[in-house]
Amino acid sequence: MATSARPARKRPIRIGRLLGEAAQYAALTIAAAIILTPIYITVVYSLQPVEEIFSYPPNLLVTDPQWDTYKRAFETGSLGRYLVNSFIVATAITAGQVITSVLAAYAFAFLRFPFRNLLFVAFLASLMVPWEVTIIPNYQTISTFGWLDSYQGLIVPFLATAFGTFLLRQAFLTVPRDLRDAAAMDGYGHIGFMLQVVVPLSRAAVGALAVFSFLLAWNQYLWPLLITNDDDYRTVQIGLKALVSSNIDEFNLVMAGTVIAAAPILALLILFQKQLIRGLTSGAIKG
Amino acid sequence: MDEVTAAEVTIALPKAAGRWRARPRVKEMALALVLLGPSIALFSTFAFYPLVKTFYLGFFRSDPFGLSSNYVGLDQYIDVLRSNGFHRSLLTTGLFALFTVPTGLVLGLGLALLAHQKLRGIVVYRTIFSSTVATSVAVASVMWLTLLNPSIGIINYGLKESGFEAVNWLGDPDWALPAVSLTTVWLNLGFTFIVILAGLQTIPEELHESAKIDGAGAVSRLFNVTLPMLSPTLLFAVVVLTINAFQSFGQIDILTQGGPLDRTNVLVYSIYTEGFRNFNEGVAAAQGVALFLIVLVLTLIQFRFLERRVFYGN
Numbered sequence: 001m002a003t004s005a006r007p008a009r010k011r012p013i014r015i016g017r018l019l020g021e022a023a024q025y026a027a028l029t030i031a032a033a034i035i036l037t038p039i040y041i042t043v044v045y046s047l048q049p050v051e052e053i054f055s056y057p058p059n060l061l062v063t064d065p066q067w068d069t070y071k072r073a074f075e076t077g078s079l080g081r082y083l084v085n086s087f088i089v090a091t092a093i094t095a096g097q098v099i100t101s102v103l104a105a106y107a108f109a110f111l112r113f114p115f116r117n118l119l120f121v122a123f124l125a126s127l128m129v130p131w132e133v134t135i136i137p138n139y140q141t142i143s144t145f146g147w148l149d150s151y152q153g154l155i156v157p158f159l160a161t162a163f164g165t166f167l168l169r170q171a172f173l174t175v176p177r178d179l180r181d182a183a184a185m186d187g188y189g190h191i192g193f194m195l196q197v198v199v200p201l202s203r204a205a206v207g208a209l210a211v212f213s214f215l216l217a218w219n220q221y222l223w224p225l226l227i228t229n230d231d232d233y234r235t236v237q238i239g240l241k242a243l244v245s246s247n248i249d250e251f252n253l254v255m256a257g258t259v260i261a262a263a264p265i266l267a268l269l270i271l272f273q274k275q276l277i278r279g280l281t282s283g284a285i286k287g
Numbered sequence: 288m289d290e291v292t293a294a295e296v297t298i299a300l301p302k303a304a305g306r307w308r309a310r311p312r313v314k315e316m317a318l319a320l321v322l323l324g325p326s327i328a329l330f331s332t333f334a335f336y337p338l339v340k341t342f343y344l345g346f347f348r349s350d351p352f353g354l355s356s357n358y359v360g361l362d363q364y365i366d367v368l369r370s371n372g373f374h375r376s377l378l379t380t381g382l383f384a385l386f387t388v389p390t391g392l393v394l395g396l397g398l399a400l401l402a403h404q405k406l407r408g409i410v411v412y413r414t415i416f417s418s419t420v421a422t423s424v425a426v427a428s429v430m431w432l433t434l435l436n437p438s439i440g441i442i443n444y445g446l447k448e449s450g451f452e453a454v455n456w457l458g459d460p461d462w463a464l465p466a467v468s469l470t471t472v473w474l475n476l477g478f479t480f481i482v483i484l485a486g487l488q489t490i491p492e493e494l495h496e497s498a499k500i501d502g503a504g505a506v507s508r509l510f511n512v513t514l515p516m517l518s519p520t521l522l523f524a525v526v527v528l529t530i531n532a533f534q535s536f537g538q539i540d541i542l543t544q545g546g547p548l549d550r551t552n553v554l555v556y557s558i559y560t561e562g563f564r565n566f567n568e569g570v571a572a573a574q575g576v577a578l579f580l581i582v583l584v585l586t587l588i589q590f591r592f593l594e595r596r597v598f599y600g601n
Contacts, residue, residue, distance in 0.1 A: 215420075
């Protein structure tokens with residue numbers, strides 16, 4: 001009796017679970033489809049001829065991909081140049097932020113010096129000054145330096161980050177104190193200990209900072225808009241805006257430009273998702 | 288330029304380290320100065336000095352051509368505080384926050400709850416849900432400029448097919464701010480999702496198990512276990528999204544340029560047009576001070592949660 005009752009009781013539960021899972025997958029898929037719709041339409045339009053984009057009802061499939069549009073986006077929109085500029089600027093900012101943050105975080109985590117807490121609070125305070133508030137004096141400063149329309153103007157103001165310093169200091173504090181004494185006995189100074197022990201042990205946090213810095217630097221909009229007029233120094237974000245303003249009816253060209261501007265950073269997200277999530281969840285501000 | 292600076296720092300450091308053991312205290316202080324020097328110099332030049340300068344510029348009124356400026360004391364601050372333009376800009380920014388923050392939070396929470404399941408292939412869904420975090424404000428705005436286009440936009444097509452009137456999203460004074468908000472909600476969704484999912488993952492499994500044993504259903508567990516445990520994360524997300532709303536610029540610049548009829552002229556866009564289009568530096572600076580004070584209050588709230596996460600988080 002007991003043995004025959006068991007499968008009978010179990011089966012509805014299993015079917016219920018299967019139904020539940022199916023419902024979950026359905027909900028997940030619908031949500032994913034809605035989120036991806038803007039990206040999907042962008043890709044479709046970038047490959048359709050302009051006449052097809054204007055047809056009604058809209059055709060949301062690509063029958064005859066026009067790869068030529070991408071070539072034109074690179075040529076008429078100088079997107080190639082803008083991409084190179086964005087890479088130079090984002091890479092330099094990332095390298096600079098990692099270096100200044102490692103140095104400052106090490107000082108806060110391992111060194112004793114006067115006014116340490118006061119300086120730490122000053123670092124915190126720098127987070128309270130939004131870039132948007134200070135654009136006018138900062139523009140004047142960069143202009144005085146003769147850095148309008150230059151890589152320096154795009155890079156130097158962003159070479160230090162309080163957020164990065166806190167993120168790394170948190171990681172550095174988990175390095176066991178005993179290691180410092182052992183390293184000192186082996187003849188390591190602070191710099192040797194920092195570069196050969198602390199940074200390698202904290203590579204997850206350093207990686208998170210690097211990916212996060214690159215993302216923010218690549219996506220910057222307001223500052224590059226203010227200080228670059230010259231094609232030679234425009235970043236891809238500003239180049240995209242210029243492409244839209246001058247080709248407003250050529251939707252295929254504009255959409256191809258959008259794909260070109262978005263692709264490198266989407267690839268970065270897929271490759272370094274774990275680092276990015278760590279950076280974001282440590283209390284970062286996107287913007 | 289920056290590479291030179293970086294190289295100088297790394298070359299200069301070993302010297303300090305080599306002499307580190309001779310007189311620990313003094314050497315340690317000198318080393319600290321070298322290590323902190325680059326950050327201190329940069330923060331002073333590009334954050335603290337310009338902040339003070341912004342307050343200072345607010346005391347000067349520019350002539351109509353932006354050629355010279357006169358000291359007017361607090362007059363300009365008072366004028367800005369009393370001006371209709373500033374009030375409307377503040378109201379627009381507040382409305383923008385109201386349109387984007389609660390919607391974004393609810394959608395982000397919904398996505399995070401959906402994706403917080405042990406299912407095969409869930410990683411793919413999580414990547415898709417996170418994807419807008421990598422989308423820049425310019426890319427998202429241009430995408431939505433097309434989606435919201437009155438003639439070719441897919442949104443109007445959907446409306447017409449469902450029997451609604453087509454809407455001139457970005458040209459209609461009543462619809463422009465909602466349209467910009469829609470773009471912003473989509474843009475922020477990846478961030479909100481990631482933060483809330485991370486919060487969900489820190490809630491101990493046992494809490495759900497014991498609630499289940501006590502006979503709590505799924506809805507009851509959501510309201511009595513998940514949401515209370517998640518409240519610090521949700522508050523953190525609210526503050527970050529609100530700060531973001533007050534600092535928004537790119538989507539306005541690409542979608543509406545503050546129009547139509549100033550209906551999307553948020554605070555940062557107003558600072559930009561006053562400072563860089565109308566050459567009213569003083570007015571822009573005074574508005575900047577207002578923005579600073581608003582974000583300051585929001586940031587102080589955020590620090591309280593940040594602190595909690597740092598000390599008691601995983």
